[in-house]
Amino acid sequence: MLKIAIIGCGRITEVMYLPEFASIPDVSVTALADTNTKNLNRLGNFYGIKGRYRDYREMLATEDVDAVCVCTPNYLHAKMTVESCRAGRHVLVEKPVATSIAEVKRMKAAAKEAGVFIMVEQTHRFVPANERAREVIRSGLLGKVIGFRARVGSGDPRNWSPAGKWFFKKEQAFGGALADIGIHIIDTVRWVSGKEIARVQAFTAKIAVKGTVEDNAALTVETTDGCVGTIEASWTQSPGYFGYQIFCEKGMLENVTGKGLRGVLSDPPGEMTFDVPTKSVHQSAFRYFADCVMKDEKPFVDINEGGRSLAVVIAAYRSAATGRVMAVKF
């Protein structure tokens, strides 16, 4: 039986982690930590989890678990991951992986020293339509990728976690719509297109949100091989939207959630739709993480992958603040 501990008993733990892990027969969540006793006991009681701690350090020192999930506000990801690695546990950490590249380096060093791995919960790499889109691009059917256009939008986090006031505080969240949901579309476009983003020109806006973070961001980006693209993230869009177009030499691939995966060929002109399986090839991020721990295999969505997507977000914030084109440094 694989034993897992979770730090942070908020919305994501309630909606994703606990139900997902509970559905995997050979996995058990045996300990929880949260400074908020109400959250801790509510989820602990519902799932019958006995190990409950207000101090995650005490949990790390006491509980005999194989892995730790870090599901706390963004500014806590790095230090909780580092301490979990030092306690000899593999880690699944929420996105954004950290709030700076210096933190990512510390996390990498701690994992290396302890001989454990860090997986980053970039959920969209486990969405079947994205897996299929990546397969289509890699097959060469549409030719080489020459650019992309991508957007993610949703209501702001009050709709998701009404108690999560930290989402709107820069010192705890590190960013708004771009750091929160923009990182998903950045990571997806990087992964599906196979392109790395080298330079960013960005604008951010604060239209409706109260707090110290942006609720909209628009990026023009250049890839390492000289292609260009655009990426947008919005907390003021409702209903939600997650979609991208990958432009290729022989046509275009479009994936918009709820509308399927569509290809458009330029010569001769034509359209095609691609079948999308109902389940991820890995079943889910949680099943995949558990498998990696059990087989002691490094995950493909690791600290470097989370770090590279974070580096694009950081470059975008610097660009928005300075008005200059910024290099992505990782």
Ligand SMILES: NC(=O)c1ccc[n+]([C@@H]2O[C@H](COP(=O)([O-])OP(=O)(O)OC[C@H]3O[C@@H](n4cnc5c(N)ncnc54)[C@H](O)[C@@H]3O)[C@@H](O)[C@H]2O)c1
């Ligand atoms: N992958 C995804 O699609 C996705 C979706 C939503 C949220 N997230 C991420 O998950 C993380 C948590 O988000 P959420 O929506 O669950 O937030 P939330 O505010 O609902 O929950 C955060 C929890 O962390 C607890 N906490 C705060 N400080 C703590 C500490 N020092 N020790 C232990 N617990 C502490 C809080 O009491 C709260 O219960 C964030 O990083 C967020 O970006 C990811």
